[in-house]
Amino acid sequence: MDSEVSSKVDARIVKTDEALRTALLGLLERKPLEQITIREIAAVAGIHYTTFFRHHATKEALLDHLAADQIDRLVALCMPVLDQLDSRAAFVAQCTYINDHRKLWSALLTGGAAGAMREELLRLSREVARERAPKEHWIPVELAVNCTVSLTFETLAWWLTQPAEAFSIEKVAEILNRLVVMLSMPL
Amino acid sequence: MDSEVSSKVDARIVKTDEALRTALLGLLERKPLEQITIREIAAVAGIHYTTFFRHHATKEALLDHLAADQIDRLVALCMPVLDQLDSRAAFVAQCTYINDHRKLWSALLTGGAAGAMREELLRLSREVARERAPKEHWIPVELAVNCTVSLTFETLAWWLTQPAEAFSIEKVAEILNRLVVMLSMPL
Amino acid sequence: MDSEVSSKVDARIVKTDEALRTALLGLLERKPLEQITIREIAAVAGIHYTTFFRHHATKEALLDHLAADQIDRLVALCMPVLDQLDSRAAFVAQCTYINDHRKLWSALLTGGAAGAMREELLRLSREVARERAPKEHWIPVELAVNCTVSLTFETLAWWLTQPAEAFSIEKVAEILNRLVVMLSMPL
Amino acid sequence: MDSEVSSKVDARIVKTDEALRTALLGLLERKPLEQITIREIAAVAGIHYTTFFRHHATKEALLDHLAADQIDRLVALCMPVLDQLDSRAAFVAQCTYINDHRKLWSALLTGGAAGAMREELLRLSREVARERAPKEHWIPVELAVNCTVSLTFETLAWWLTQPAEAFSIEKVAEILNRLVVMLSMPL
DNA sequence: CTCTAATCGAGACGGTACGTCGCGTCTTACG
């Protein structure tokens, strides 16, 4: 058996869904979401316009699915390292993964998907914070989470706009690490 | 007197323009810009729909004017203090002003205008950075500016969503100060 | 002998077909054909949407079969009497049959099926006229046939909209007879 | 003054409205209303699709306006004569008018507009009947009106499908007269 | 009594028309 549950998803659905994701990603590289029409996405995906709605209620929904997917993948990558309390290594892992998919993440972080990506990362961060955050702090936990996510996004987005190789993975990981550590410093 | 030389602006234009600004601000308190239609703005402002276009090409243009105005006002307030190298006092002044116009700034920072406000603040910050920034730093200047603006926005936006008086002006100014100082620390 | 050999129709087909006929009839009592969707018919009949097309190409086709059936039954009833040249009795037979199935014929004559019913009756009437019609007449035969059918329909449809028993079978048969006779009067 | 009431209808509205009427009439000569799409009407009229809805809610509404117009014009023509109790002359007038606009009336009576035309004529006939109809009659007044309208339509529709000149105006008027008289005969 | 072939359920999909909404331009008639 190829997987424990044979949930039997229609192959056509999978195909269409992938086509939509790819199409949206491609378009996001060129313009923000609000300038992309559903008609356009469908055309690029090679499916009929009305078929789009059989998969997603709005283009934002499609984007959300996309964003959640990617963020989950990214976080899954660095959580194990984080659990070993080695934040530095976690950031290196993260940056390496992103650097390996520069085109994709450029679209995700600097294009029209940024908002959705941010929301998804916020959601996850809040979960993590609920477990690990200290009670007393010079900055309220909730705000600290927002700031962390913001700094992460700013840094990655900035990095991705730079010419590749201009800043090494280690350098960026170092910056990220320092930024995040600063926020969790006591006093 | 400033009358004879200056620009002879038709009183009706001024009135219409103010009505539009006020209308947009009012609407922004309730929903993001993309959900606001020009027809709506015009209706609230009490002017005819097509008249809107004689003042602004798009609703985004109107918002930009609004945002630039307010940011300029805010910055003008704290620049003098900054020039005395007392960043702490500058943040207190800033927070005081914002706290005095909580409703307005809630709309500007947490509503649909946030993007435009951010852009405007970024623009100004880059100018300031060009003059004052150190050459060598653990974090590239350009990125530092982005982070500074981000942190400022996150903090203020978060503050404005809290119940008034939950966090004192001084406390918030302190947080802002610490965040910004962190970014400019050497090493 | 066409019975034992011929056509062994699958019991499932018969069942589905009857369900469709009944469903359409039921719907026709409430609204005209064009407001009835195939999905609706299928739902009422308790069969799957796509199964409909395995029986009829369009909903109009289903209706035509229905209409032809009923008209044939009606005509078969009065033809024998007509052959005895007793038009009066033929109309009484016709009206009696219709009165006995008031609900059904209301749907057929005043609902969305009216057009199909009319077409079918026209078809049959033209056949009859071809055999029995006089050559010379104050009104062209073709037109006379149209008028006959029209008058029949108007009268029956009107009758069926009246409260039952408001007009007796004999009275209506009398009216029908007079109308039709008038058209065939010489001079 | 060019007209007693200066209702001042925008010239563009008039133009568009006429274009729509003409377009629909043209299309009705070729196929029934239900096979005509609003998009088609708009295209033929040379206006944008969405503009159609600024004039009529549905294509049926447009047709109704058309039908009412024409029927009113037709009736206005023969009412004066009818008032002089000369039904024969009234029918001649009617047939003459129709014969002079054969193409138009073919579309109206044998095309997709027939239903609307019929409704409109029925409406007017019922008004006339309310004033002139006898109480006691071998056929109920309401039914008689229906039959009259039906016979009129059948006759005219049939006439219009015949080659022009195949049946003279007088001949058709004679038939119409006889049919209608029959219905009003006592006994 | 099985086996084979049809009917039927299920539903994804391409497609056409619908009617709505908002944009921005351009015309008009009114003060």
Add this chain to the structure above:
DNA sequence: CGTAAGACGCGACGTACCGTCTCGATTAGAG
């Protein structure tokens, strides 16, 4: 004679049905 009011072109929206197409699952009736 300039400006408000608004008709219009335009294009995306989301919806409803249409009819086609594969799949499997029954299930009937012939061998």
